[in-house]
Amino acid sequence: MSKSIKVLIQGTGFAGQGHAEAFRSVGAEVVGIVGRTQSVVEQVAKDMAIPFAGTDWQQALEQCKPDVVSIATPGGAHEEAITQAIECGCHVFSDKPLTATGESAKKLHELAAAKKVKTAFAASFRYMPDVIYAKRIVAAGAIGEPLEVECISHFNLERDIPFGWSHRKEDGGGRLNNNFTHKLSIVTSIIGEKILSIMGEVRDDLGRAPIVEGVHNFKKRRDFIPDDLNDPELKWGESNVEWSYTVLAKLESELAEKPVSVLFKHGGLHPRFNEDHIVIYGSKGAIYIKGHYGSGPLYFYDANNDWTRLPLPDDIVDNTPQGEGDTERNWRYLIRELVKDIKGEKVAPYQTFKEGAQYQQLIDIIRKNDNWVDVSHLQ
Missing domain, CATH: 3.30.360.10 (Dihydrodipicolinate Reductase; domain 2)
Structure with missing residues (x-):
C-alpha cells in the first residue's frame, strides 16, 4: 500500500486528539473526527485542521471512506461504532477497554477475524x-x-x-x-x-x-x-x-x-x-x-x-517515539506498528482484539468476586 492511509477518529477529548496526532506522526492522513456535540467537534476539527467534523458516525464512515478508524471514546460506547466500522471494511485501533463486557468484546474479535480486518488494542504501556x-x-x-x-x-x-x-x-x-x-x-x-x-x-x-x-x-x-x-x-x-x-x-x-x-x-x-x-x-x-x-x-x-x-540501551531510546507524555508515546508506538502492518511491512506481534476480548472476559471473572472460602466455622 503506497497511498496515504486515511483515518477517521471517534472522540474529541484527550484521547481523540492524541490518537489523531499519533496517526499523523507516522504519515497517515486524518480525514475526519466525530463527537457527541457539534460545536465541540467543529472546534476541535478547526484547531487540528481536520477536514470533516460531525456527530453521525455512520455518515462519517460513508462520507470519509477511511482505511482505519480510531476509537477514543469511553469503553461503553465502543461496540456499535466498532461494529459499523468493521462492516465497512475498516481496520480498527481501539483504546482500552475494548467494550464494557467480555461477551460483547468477544463478538467484536470474532467479527474482525471474519471480515479479515486488522485490529490493535491499546493496552499500550x-x-x-x-x-x-x-x-x-x-x-x-x-x-x-x-x-x-x-x-x-x-x-x-x-x-x-x-x-x-x-x-x-x-x-x-x-x-x-x-x-x-x-x-x-x-x-x-x-x-x-x-x-x-x-x-x-x-x-x-x-x-x-x-x-x-x-x-x-x-x-x-x-x-x-x-x-x-x-x-x-x-x-x-x-x-x-x-x-x-x-x-x-x-x-x-x-x-x-x-x-x-x-x-x-x-x-x-x-x-x-x-x-x-x-x-x-x-x-x-x-x-x-x-x-x-x-x-x-x-x-x-x-x-x-x-x-x-x-x-x-541506546537502541531502545532511539526506537521510542517522541510525544508529550508516556500515554502519547505509547499510542504512537502501537499505531506505528499497526500502520506498518497495514502497509504489508514486517512487524513484531502486537496486541489485537484477541487480547482485548480476553482481557474483558478476565475482568468479568474478577468482578464476580466469588473466590472466597467461608472459614467462620473453623475453631
Missing part, C-alpha cells in the same frame, strides 16, 4: 522503554527462571472528581478497565502471553461523586471539582465500579518450568507511602522498575546481592 528493557533482560536469562512478579500501585485520586463514565461499569469505567489492562499487558509482554489462571477481589471505596456539567477533557476533570461539596443544591451520582483491586494470576513462561505467580495490587483512592513499582523475581536475580506503569528507572539485583541501576 508495554511499550514503556524500561519495560522493553526488562523483557530483554529476562529473555537473556539474566535473572534465571522467572518465578513471580509483583505490581503495586496507589493513585490517591481525588474522591470528588466529577461523576462520569469512569464511575459506571456500563460505560467502561472502573480501575480494572483503566489500570489493570495496562498492568496485565506489561507483565505478559515480559513473562509470556499465555495466562493460565486468575482470581481476584474488588472493592468500591468511593460510593458517590458530584454531578457537574461541562467536563469534556478527561485529563482536566479535576478542574471541575466543586468548591462547596456541602452545597444542598449539589447532585450526586452513585458509583457501581471497583476503585481498588487485588488480583492473583499464573502465567506460562518459556523460561520457567513452573507457572509464574503474579500479584496485582492497586488502590485507586489510597495514598502511597513509597513508590509504585513492578518487580520481576527470578531464580538468579531480580528486576525492579520504579513507577506504576514501569516509567523507570530500572534496577538489577545480581549474584553479588546488590541492586544496580541500569541505563537504557
Whole structure:
C-alpha cells in the first residue's frame, strides 16, 4: 500500500486528539473526527485542521471512506461504532477497554477475524522503554527462571472528581478497565502471553461523586471539582465500579518450568507511602522498575546481592517515539506498528482484539468476586 492511509477518529477529548496526532506522526492522513456535540467537534476539527467534523458516525464512515478508524471514546460506547466500522471494511485501533463486557468484546474479535480486518488494542504501556528493557533482560536469562512478579500501585485520586463514565461499569469505567489492562499487558509482554489462571477481589471505596456539567477533557476533570461539596443544591451520582483491586494470576513462561505467580495490587483512592513499582523475581536475580506503569528507572539485583541501576540501551531510546507524555508515546508506538502492518511491512506481534476480548472476559471473572472460602466455622 503506497497511498496515504486515511483515518477517521471517534472522540474529541484527550484521547481523540492524541490518537489523531499519533496517526499523523507516522504519515497517515486524518480525514475526519466525530463527537457527541457539534460545536465541540467543529472546534476541535478547526484547531487540528481536520477536514470533516460531525456527530453521525455512520455518515462519517460513508462520507470519509477511511482505511482505519480510531476509537477514543469511553469503553461503553465502543461496540456499535466498532461494529459499523468493521462492516465497512475498516481496520480498527481501539483504546482500552475494548467494550464494557467480555461477551460483547468477544463478538467484536470474532467479527474482525471474519471480515479479515486488522485490529490493535491499546493496552499500550508495554511499550514503556524500561519495560522493553526488562523483557530483554529476562529473555537473556539474566535473572534465571522467572518465578513471580509483583505490581503495586496507589493513585490517591481525588474522591470528588466529577461523576462520569469512569464511575459506571456500563460505560467502561472502573480501575480494572483503566489500570489493570495496562498492568496485565506489561507483565505478559515480559513473562509470556499465555495466562493460565486468575482470581481476584474488588472493592468500591468511593460510593458517590458530584454531578457537574461541562467536563469534556478527561485529563482536566479535576478542574471541575466543586468548591462547596456541602452545597444542598449539589447532585450526586452513585458509583457501581471497583476503585481498588487485588488480583492473583499464573502465567506460562518459556523460561520457567513452573507457572509464574503474579500479584496485582492497586488502590485507586489510597495514598502511597513509597513508590509504585513492578518487580520481576527470578531464580538468579531480580528486576525492579520504579513507577506504576514501569516509567523507570530500572534496577538489577545480581549474584553479588546488590541492586544496580541500569541505563537504557541506546537502541531502545532511539526506537521510542517522541510525544508529550508516556500515554502519547505509547499510542504512537502501537499505531506505528499497526500502520506498518497495514502497509504489508514486517512487524513484531502486537496486541489485537484477541487480547482485548480476553482481557474483558478476565475482568468479568474478577468482578464476580466469588473466590472466597467461608472459614467462620473453623475453631
